[in-house]
Amino acid sequence: MRIAHISDLHFWHVTLDIRRLAGKRLLGMGNLLLNRVWKYRMETMPALVERILEIKPDHVLVTGDLTTTALEEEFSAVREALEPLAPTPSSLTVIPGNHDRYTRESARSRAFERHFAEFAPSVGFPWLKRIDGNAGILGLDPTHPNPISALGTITREHLMRAAKLLDEAEPGIERLLVACHYPVALPAGIVEGHGHGLRGCKELQAFLAHWGPNLYCHGHVHASWAFCPSGLPRTLCLDPGAALKVRKRSGVRASMFEIILAGKSVEVIRHVMREEVWSVESVASAPDFFNGGAKARDGGERKGFQ
Numbered sequence: 001m002r003i004a005h006i007s008d009l010h011f012w013h014v015t016l017d018i019r020r021l022a023g024k025r026l027l028g029m030g031n032l033l034l035n036r037v038w039k040y041r042m043e044t045m046p047a048l049v050e051r052i053l054e055i056k057p058d059h060v061l062v063t064g065d066l067t068t069t070a071l072e073e074e075f076s077a078v079r080e081a082l083e084p085l086a087p088t089p090s091s092l093t094v095i096p097g098n099h100d101r102y103t104r105e106s107a108r109s110r111a112f113e114r115h116f117a118e119f120a121p122s123v124g125f126p127w128l129k130r131i132d133g134n135a136g137i138l139g140l141d142p143t144h145p146n147p148i149s150a151l152g153t154i155t156r157e158h159l160m161r162a163a164k165l166l167d168e169a170e171p172g173i174e175r176l177l178v179a180c181h182y183p184v185a186l187p188a189g190i191v192e193g194h195g196h197g198l199r200g201c202k203e204l205q206a207f208l209a210h211w212g213p214n215l216y217c218h219g220h221v222h223a224s225w226a227f228c229p230s231g232l233p234r235t236l237c238l239d240p241g242a243a244l245k246v247r248k249r250s251g252v253r254a255s256m257f258e259i260i261l262a263g264k265s266v267e268v269i270r271h272v273m274r275e276e277v278w279s280v281e282s283v284a285s286a287p288d289f290f291n292g293g294a295k296a297r298d299g300g301e302r303k304g305f306q
């Protein structure tokens with residue numbers, strides 16, 4: 001089966017409505033106007049959607065930060081843009097990022113759920129969505145509004161409920177993808193920004209070690225990589241990078257992953273658009289991954305860009 005994995009679309013909308021600028025959104029709007037409007041190019045979205053349709057995925061996974069300050073206009077626009085990728089609710093999976101719960105009001109009013117609940121197998125996280133026979137996506141949600149930071153929190157209780165879902169899955173999930181917005185580990189040389197990380201990360205690492213082999217599909221860092229952390233040889237961490245971010249140094253204007261599952265094997269192909277031209281590169285390939293992980297080929301190695 002073929003899965004298209006994208007993340008951190010960061011659709012944005014400028015508002016100067018003072019009632020909607022209360023709290024953290026004022027900060028976010030300043031950052032948007034000074035910085036993000038130049039980097040996150042929504043006009044590239046049709047080309048990205050076209051590319052995804054070209055590879056004919058069986059499933060599309062979006063790992064959060066669909067919006068910038070969780071405005072209704074942003075949610076509506078990104079929902080509409082994703083429409084061609086969702087012929088049925090079962091063919092698209094969407095989890096929230098911290099920007100989708102940017103303000104207390106957006107979290108309280110369940111703004112993300114109002115636009116994307118139909119793609120979840122149940123109300124509330126965690127959930128387990130079967131995508132093919134013995135393959136499934138476990139959706140985790142450590143996101144919550146913060147006064148200033150971009151921190152997430154994964155609780156022991158959340159992970160215990162996730163474990164119960166996997167324990168009780170019938171038939172059992174043999175090819176597990178875990179979808180969670182925050183990275184669980186960073187490749188060598190990458191340093192997490194202050195106030196940007198995940199509380200409960202150690203517990204999540206222990207969870208992944210127990211439930212390996214698995215693919216850990218995330219976003220948040222806006223860099224693209226595929227690697228197995230040295231302490232988690234049976235977890236292949238995948239970050240496709242911020243899908244519509246312009247990177248001046250490399251010339252990249254859009255990026256996505258194509259994940260191919262066949263029997264016990266996994267292959268991950270990065271698609272990047274430089275100016276108008278798409279190119280592909282294999283970033284991970286493990287023929288027997290779902291037997292023993294990718295230790296032999298990908299252990300600790302990083303192949304990516306920022």
Ligand SMILES: [Fe+2]
Pocket residue numbers: 008010065097099220221222
């Ligand atoms: Fe992001």
Ligand SMILES: [Fe+2]
Pocket residue numbers: 065097098099150181219220221
């Ligand atoms: Fe994020």
